[in-house]
Amino acid sequence: MRILKVNENTVRIFISFSELSARNISLADFFQRSERTEQFFWEIIGKAREEVNFNLDQPFWIQATVASDDEFVITVIKQDEQIEAEINHIIQNNFNDKKSTPKVSVKTANSDWVYVFSDFEDVLNCLSLIPDVPQLSSALYKYEQEYFLSLGKMTSSRKRKIMEAILDEYGEAILLSDIFLKEHGETIISENAISKLKKIVEDKTVI
Structure with missing residues (x-):
């Protein structure tokens, strides 16, 4: 294990x-955030604190990439205060009494x-809460009685x-490819899924 502190x-x-194998953890287990993998995550965060003085004392994001x-490399990023304020504003306005807690978000850095x-x-x-991003590609699949929303790359890290x-309030980020879903799942909406689904929500609201 190697730890590199990029900045504060x-x-x-x-x-x-x-x-991972020595701990009986598969890569798939790690990305699904089981109890065993969460324990391992906090163990490595403890090592980061000891070795490079990295204190994870605020909400954070995770990007995981096969190196x-x-x-593979896990990049842990403390959440920016300004972005956190915007997120809290969105959640508070739309979830009323539901209290939001910081969530760990697992994403791949260089793919959909x-x-x-x-x-x-x-x-x-x-999707009724997500703002329109016209240039963002999206598709919806069904596999084993669950629904999978695939989203393309975004140029704006802030909007992402x-x-x-x-998205983390309703679903869970997973390490799965579009190719797998196309081959093994059922394609519900092949393109512009977000805008088409938002239209369904709008039509239901009118009714």
Whole structure:
């Protein structure tokens, strides 16, 4: 395990696949945030605190990327206060009495991002809160009775973080590719899924 402190808000932790195997943790287990993997995560954060003085004392985001055939890298980023204020504003205005707690968000840094939802109503409720991003590609799939929203790359990290916060309220980010969903799942909406689903929500509201 190697730890690199990029700045006061960001640290990169390089972990070999053999280290995961020694703990009986698969890469899939890690991205699903099981109890065992969460314990491992906080253990490595403890090492980061000891070795490079990185204190995780505020909400944060995680980006996970396969670095080579032998290891992957976890980038931990403390959440910017201004973005946090915007996120809280969105949540408070739309969830009324529901109290929001900071969530760990697992995303791949250099590929599309995919969210899984337990039912279609959760998808609609979530997307009703997401702002329009015309240039963002999106598709909706169904696989094993769950719904998967695939989103393309975004040029604005600010908008992406706000969208992630809303998506995390209803769904869960997973490490899954568009290719897998196309081959093994059912394609519900192949393109412009967000705008089409938001239209469904609007029509329901009018009714």
